[in-house]
Amino acid sequence: MLKFLGRGSGFSDNHNTAFFMKGSTLVLLDCSIMAFLKLKNGLIDQVGAEDKTSSSSTSCDDIVVLVTHTHSDHVAGIPMLIQYSYFVWKKHVTIIAPCEEVKENLAYCFDNMEGINKDAYEMITADESNLPWLRSTIPTMHVKELEGKCFGYNLEIDGTNVVYTGDTCRIEDFLDYLENGSILYTECSSTDVIVHTPIEKILGYDELFAEKNIQVYLMHLDDESKIMTKLMVPHKAKYTFAPLY
Numbered sequence: 001m002l003k004f005l006g007r008g009s010g011f012s013d014n015h016n017t018a019f020f021m022k023g024s025t026l027v028l029l030d031c032s033i034m035a036f037l038k039l040k041n042g043l044i045d046q047v048g049a050e051d052k053t054s055s056s057s058t059s060c061d062d063i064v065v066l067v068t069h070t071h072s073d074h075v076a077g078i079p080m081l082i083q084y085s086y087f088v089w090k091k092h093v094t095i096i097a098p099c100e101e102v103k104e105n106l107a108y109c110f111d112n113m114e115g116i117n118k119d120a121y122e123m124i125t126a127d128e129s130n131l132p133w134l135r136s137t138i139p140t141m142h143v144k145e146l147e148g149k150c151f152g153y154n155l156e157i158d159g160t161n162v163v164y165t166g167d168t169c170r171i172e173d174f175l176d177y178l179e180n181g182s183i184l185y186t187e188c189s190s191t192d193v194i195v196h197t198p199i200e201k202i203l204g205y206d207e208l209f210a211e212k213n214i215q216v217y218l219m220h221l222d223d224e225s226k227i228m229t230k231l232m233v234p235h236k237a238k239y240t241f242a243p244l245y
Contacts, residue, residue: 001157002164002185002217003245005035005043009189009196009222015073016220018164018185018242020157021048022133024061028081029153029164031065036077040084043245062092066126066134068166069098069142069150070105078106079114086120095123098137098151105149126153133157138177140168143195167220171197175205180212185242187220190227196220199230202239209237217242 006014015032026047028035039047048060063085065078078095085091097103103125110116110123126137135154142150152165154177161182163174171186178184189196202216209216219242221227231239 001160001183002029002162002242003047004219004242005038005245006032007219007221007242007244009187009220010071010073012222016187016242017074017077018219019047019245021060022157024048024059026060026063028063028065030068030074030166031077031081032073033077033080036081036084039081044089047245060091062094064094064096064131066096066153067098067102067106068152068164069146070102071146071167074167075106079110079116082110082116082121083114086117093121095121096129096134097123097125098153099149100125102149102151135161136177138163138165138174140165140173141170142167165197167195168197169195171201171205175208178208178212178214181214182212183215183217184209185217185219188218188227190221190223190230196222199227203230203235206235206237210235214238216240 002018002020005017007016008014014034017032017035018029020027068074082093085093097106103123133156135156138152138154140150140152152174155162161179163177163184165174165186167187187197189198192198216237216239
């Protein structure tokens with residue numbers, strides 16, 4: 001299932017970035033600069049080698065990045081990832097934007113600010129991807145300044161229905177995608193702030209999560225100790241922090 005190169009919020013030292021392997025493809029959900037540095041400094045050779053008989057080889061032949069929104073703690077590592085993959089790793093990179101407007105915003109940055117060679121990457125929208133494991137994008141609300149440009153994803157990984165919220169202040173946007181036995185990766189704040197989802201709101205759906213046997217993984221954490229304290233009260237559903245790689 002998903003593993004995390006970081007699970008921290010925007011002002012943390014290890015910004016939220018998740019990944020999984022699909023065949024020989026490394027799929028990243030966003031890519032912070034810290035996540036890129038971890039991959040550059042050796043993890044790229046580990047994430048794809050777990051099923052190999054030789055630990056010195058890697059099955060990661062190409063990279064896909066699913067973008068949830070364009071805040072820097074989620075996309076700052078993408079330009080470096082593209083260029084390093086092109087010049088050093090010799091791996092193909094595909095960026096999947098959740099909608100056409102986000103695609104245009106990223107393209108402007110890559111072309112006009114980063115000056116990235118267009119041969120170094122491919123960028124498409126989720127609707128154009130036709131990937132069997134990408135079920136749908138899920139529009140949500142995060143900050144007013146990015147209204148209409150923040151999304152989560154509904155994925156199928158190893159036969160399991162997975163819902164990934166990205167940054168959101170409305171967990172309600174994702175509830176209809178939760179089938180029985182699903183896994184929910186949701187952002188979580190220790191305090192009630194207007195642009196994120198407080199732990200109390202998540203726990204407010206405890207009955208629903210338990211009834212549907214939903215495993216809830218908490219990510220994009222601002223204060224793990226405070227959140228853990230609030231989880232110590234008995235609950236019916238299963239909650240744990242997103243697993244770090």
